[in-house]
Amino acid sequence: MNGLSEIEKDRIIEMAWEDRTPFEAILFQFNITEKEVIMLMKREMTLKNWKKWRARVQGRKTKHSSLRNDNGFRFKSSRQKQISGNRISKR
16 A cells, blocks of 8 residues: 555545445555555545545445445436537537
8 A cells, every 4th residue: 555656545535535436446446445445544634534534434335336236227318428528519
């Protein structure tokens, strides 16, 4: 875990804050366990923000793949294909 660059740490923290990104995705991409992510978050964040994050993540189904009730389907808007560069394309 000490061999991570600042960019990698930033990305891990960003992924940890995202509600829909499970810890398993972080493990797959960065080879860092949930416990190591928690330690990284505690070390890199202020105590107040770490407590907010920890309270938010604990027991959350979307952060643990084994608890998710996904059937592989995610809603996709019919307009999503037409979006490029955060601007709705002209039709």
